[in-house]
Amino acid sequence: xxxxxxxxxxxxxxxxxxxxxxxxxxxxxxxxxxxxxxxxxxxxxxxxxxxxxxxxxxxxxxxxxxxxxxxxxxxxxxxxxxxxxxxxxxxxxxxxxxxxx
Amino acid sequence: xxxxxxxxxxxxxxxxxxxxxxxxxxxxxxxxxxxxxxxxxxxxxxxxxxxxxxxxxxxxxxxxxxxxxxxxxxxxxxxxxxxxxxxxxxxxxxxxxxxxxxxxxxxxxxxxxxxxxxxxxxxxxxxxxxxxxxxxxxxxxxxxxxxxxxxxxxxxxxxxxxxxxxxxxxxxxxxxxxxxxxxxxxxxxxxxxxxxxxxxxxxxxxxxxxxxxxxxxxxxxxxxxxxxxxxxxxxxxxxxxxxxxxxxxxxxxxxxxxxxxxxxxxxxxxxxxxxxxxxxxxxxxxxxxxxxxxxxxxxxxxxxxxxxxxxxxxxxxxxxxxxxxxxxxxxxxxxxxxxxxxxxxxxxxxxxxxxxxxxxxxxxxxxxxxxxxxxxxxxxxxxxxxxxxxxxxxxxxxxxxxxxxxxxxxxxxxxxxxxxxxxxxxxxxxxxxxxxxxxxxxxxxxxxxxxxxxxxxxxxxxxxxxxxxxxxxxxxxxxxxxxxxxxxxxxxxxxxxxxxxxxxxxxxxxxxxxxxxxxxxxxxxxxxxxxxxxxxxxx
Numbered sequence: 001x002x003x004x005x006x007x008x009x010x011x012x013x014x015x016x017x018x019x020x021x022x023x024x025x026x027x028x029x030x031x032x033x034x035x036x037x038x039x040x041x042x043x044x045x046x047x048x049x050x051x052x053x054x055x056x057x058x059x060x061x062x063x064x065x066x067x068x069x070x071x072x073x074x075x076x077x078x079x080x081x082x083x084x085x086x087x088x089x090x091x092x093x094x095x096x097x098x099x100x101x
Numbered sequence: 102x103x104x105x106x107x108x109x110x111x112x113x114x115x116x117x118x119x120x121x122x123x124x125x126x127x128x129x130x131x132x133x134x135x136x137x138x139x140x141x142x143x144x145x146x147x148x149x150x151x152x153x154x155x156x157x158x159x160x161x162x163x164x165x166x167x168x169x170x171x172x173x174x175x176x177x178x179x180x181x182x183x184x185x186x187x188x189x190x191x192x193x194x195x196x197x198x199x200x201x202x203x204x205x206x207x208x209x210x211x212x213x214x215x216x217x218x219x220x221x222x223x224x225x226x227x228x229x230x231x232x233x234x235x236x237x238x239x240x241x242x243x244x245x246x247x248x249x250x251x252x253x254x255x256x257x258x259x260x261x262x263x264x265x266x267x268x269x270x271x272x273x274x275x276x277x278x279x280x281x282x283x284x285x286x287x288x289x290x291x292x293x294x295x296x297x298x299x300x301x302x303x304x305x306x307x308x309x310x311x312x313x314x315x316x317x318x319x320x321x322x323x324x325x326x327x328x329x330x331x332x333x334x335x336x337x338x339x340x341x342x343x344x345x346x347x348x349x350x351x352x353x354x355x356x357x358x359x360x361x362x363x364x365x366x367x368x369x370x371x372x373x374x375x376x377x378x379x380x381x382x383x384x385x386x387x388x389x390x391x392x393x394x395x396x397x398x399x400x401x402x403x404x405x406x407x408x409x410x411x412x413x414x415x416x417x418x419x420x421x422x423x424x425x426x427x428x429x430x431x432x433x434x435x436x437x438x439x440x441x442x443x444x445x446x447x448x449x450x451x452x453x454x455x456x457x458x459x460x461x462x463x464x465x466x467x468x469x470x471x472x473x474x475x476x477x478x479x480x481x482x483x484x485x486x487x488x489x490x491x492x493x494x495x496x497x498x499x500x501x502x503x504x505x506x507x508x509x510x511x512x513x514x515x516x517x518x519x520x521x522x523x524x525x526x527x528x529x530x531x532x533x534x535x536x537x538x539x540x541x542x543x544x545x546x547x548x549x550x551x552x553x554x555x556x557x558x559x560x561x562x563x564x565x566x567x568x569x570x571x572x573x574x575x576x577x578x579x580x581x582x583x584x585x586x587x588x589x590x591x592x593x594x595x596x597x598x599x600x601x602x603x604x605x606x607x608x609x610x611x612x613x614x615x616x617x618x619x620x621x622x623x624x625x626x627x628x629x630x631x632x633x634x635x636x637x638x639x640x
Contacts, residue, residue: 020222021220023222023223023226024173024176024226024229025172025175025176027176027179028175028176028179031179031183032179053185055183055184055185056183056184056185056186057176057179057180057182057183057186058180058183058185058186058211059183059185059186061215061223061226062214064218064223086439089439090439093437093439094397094398094437094438094439097395097398098373098375
């Protein structure tokens with residue numbers, strides 16, 4: 001699922017299975033997780049013109065990613081870019097689970 | 102009697118069921134008024150401070166409210182912590198805008214964007230943004246963001262009401278919420294339902310004045326300054342509603358559900374340890390299905406033995422003497438788990454899923470079996486395997502499990518082999534049910550129907566065909582129940598059918614005497630069995 005691009009950019013694709021698409025709750029979870037990483041992380045709906053900062057909840061909401069769309073993720077910089085992509089892919093793939101307390 | 106507009110009723114849409122009769126209070130947010138702007142630096146500081154104060158207030162509200170309300174407020178906090186978003190507002194201040202003007206125009210732009218969305222769910226989020234906008238502006242104006250005092254039991258009327266305002270109102274004395282706009286899918290509607298506060302939305306124009314109001318969340322009506330006849334009819338509707346709820350609650354508290362003199366055991370399904378917080382769960386005969394997939398979604402890889410043991414142990418402690426049936430990992434199909442399930446299967450529903458996957462990944466399965474073997478000595482544990490096709494698979498699972506128990510015991514660790522059963526969801530298992538040496542069977546009607554009817558259950562276009570009451574599905578349920586009855590083996594059903602009152606007559610007629618339902622459906626299912634048992638509704 002993950003492929004290393006040239007240099008230090010890591011990327012991944014994942015299908016959004018959340019029933020209502022990228023709405024408030026998933027967007028909050030996604031940005032919270034993204035902020036745990038030092039790397040710069042961008043996302044977009046597959047094929048969209050613009051990459052969006054994965055740490056901005058306002059921009060993630062504005063992306064209007066619908067149920068069933070494919071989300072592209074790329075990350076660079078920091079020491080954790082590869083882990084960031086893997087973590088975000090997992091979050092979306094597992095349908096934004098609540099953390100186990 | 103007076104005539105005129107006074108006794109008119111206004112009709113809207115139901116957002117939360119229930120009845121309220123009390124003083125009529127309008128609470129439209131007032132964000133007008135002036136504020137004197139300072140220098141660029143002062144304005145930037147003022148906004149920074151207001152944002153911090155708002156963050157603190159919202160966090161405090163979230164802590165008091167907890168649960169779903171806290172999650173709703175989290176979106177507002179996330180927005181305040183969104184550097185991209187906040188930076189643009191500070192940039193506007195840098196160009197000479199006053200703090201409140203810059204803040205308002207940024208929020209208004211977002212609100213307009215949400216309102217222009219096609220999707221009702223997204224539109225509903227705009228009231229969260231308006232909530233945040235008004236809170237910060239109120240703080241900038243020197244107000245503490247305090248709510249108007251609202252008398253207990255009031256019917257609160259507003260254009261729309263943001264979630265944080267809802268939480269600031271004291272609902273302990275009852276009351277209701279009447280919104281001129283609003284939406285049944287808004288956050289505030291979720292909060293009202295969770296609190297049992299009646300709520301009607303989209304009432305349109307309602308007069309500003311009124312002393313008392315009647316709000317009927319079922320009929321979606323608001324009546325202002327009612328006359329005695331309106332009041333009498335309202336009280337009658339309220340009484341019918343109250344009786345029907347009270348009888349469901351009363352039946353819930355009875356020790357057993359009876360149908361034609363036979364005891365029907367009712368268990369609950371849980372997905373997560375937290376699900377046990379639902380108050381109705383205590384009236385169940387036990388846990389008929391504890392799913393364990395939630396353990397696979399931990400952030401740092403697959404769960405270790407201790408984390409699993411702690412979860413199983415917590416559930417067994419909750420259940421006391423009552424049986425707890427835990428299903429081993431049911432990953433694959435529509436439930437992919439990175440690092441566990443296989444990628445690239447052409448047809449995952451017919452692929453390596455359920456027990457097939459666990460047997461293919463014994464190193465992961467063994468950890469779960471160890472945790473279960475240790476938990477088995479702590480309570481009345483039963484373990485079931487999902488997606489079983491042949492008796493050999495059950496025996497392979499049993500052998501793995503028995504070996505693990507033996508090794509634990511050899512190491513001096515308390516462990517035992519619990520009762521082992523299978524899910525009946527593959528048609529082959531239902532047809533050859535007598536070939537399995539299982540201690541119990543649990544019918545997974547969702548997958549069973551999907552496989553019997555050859556309908557992908559995630560494909561909405563097939564919904565009309567996806568009928569769990571199809572005679573072929575019922576035939577397999579009846580055969581499984583019949584085998585259990587003859588062999589003296591317990592057979593239950595834990596799919597969605599069990600929680601659907603419309604399916605109950607068919608399930609009872611198929612011979613099922615044990616059902617496992619979602620906790621919130623327990624009262625209704627118990628009541629339905631009681632009604633059917635006393636002669637109603639069975640054809």
